[in-house]
Amino acid sequence: MYFCNMENLKVTNEATALVTLLTETLYKVDNWNTDSGNNDTDKQSVVVVSEPENISTPAGNSTQVVQEQASTPTYFDYLGENNKYVLVLVNYPDSKHITDKDKEFFLKVISALKLTIEDVAVLNYAHYASTDINALKEYFSCSRIITFGVPQSSAVFRNVNMQDYSVTNVYGISLLPASDTLRIIESDKNKKIVLWNALKLLFNVK
DSSP states (O other): OOEEEETTOOOOHHHHHHHHHHOOOOEEOSSSOTTTTTOOHHHHHOEEEEESSOOOOOSSSSHHHHHOOOOOOOOOEEEEEOTEEEEEEEEOSSSSSOOOOHHHHHHHHHHHHTOOGGGGEEEEEGGTOHHHHHHHHHHHOOOOEEEESSOTTTTTTTOOOOOOOOOETTTTTTEEEEOHHHHHTTTTHHHHHHHHHHHHHHHHOO
C-alpha cells in the first residue's frame, strides 16, 4: 500500500504510462495526520485507483515494439572492420563465426570485388536469429547486405519481398540473399556464376 501527496504531481492520460506505472492501489489523502488517534474522517478524502484493465495503446502495438526493442542485442560479435559498410550474414549454428574452409572461399570472392575482410562485417546470424533488418542497419550502418545459407523464414527477411540471388532494395539497403551456403556454392560452378553476376550488379562491377 502506498500513500502519496497528489498536489505536486502532474497528470498524464498516456495509456502506456498508466499500464506501466499503475500496478499498485494508490490513495490520495488531502489532509495527512500522523495522529493515529484522530478519526475525523470529515477532514480526509480518499481516492482509490485500481489497476487498469485492458487499456489499449494508441498505436495498438507499442507494448510489442518495446518488448522487441528490449530483446535486440546491443552488441554483435563479428569478423572484419566494416570499413565499407558491407554486412555479410552467414549461418553456422555450431561455429562462432565461419568455418575455415568457407572463410577461405569467401575471401577469394570478395578479393575479386577488390575488397578485404577489413571492408566488411561477417556476422554469424545463427546466434542472432531474432534480429530484424532494421536493427542490423542501425548497428552496422550498412548500405549492402549479403546473406549465405540464411533461411528465407528468418526474422531478417520479415516483410521483405525478395528473390534468391537477386538484388533487392529495402529500407535503403541493397540486399542480396543467397539461400545456399558458401560450401554449396563453391562446389557448384553454375551457382558460382549466378552469385558472381549478382555481386557485380550489387557493387556496380563492369
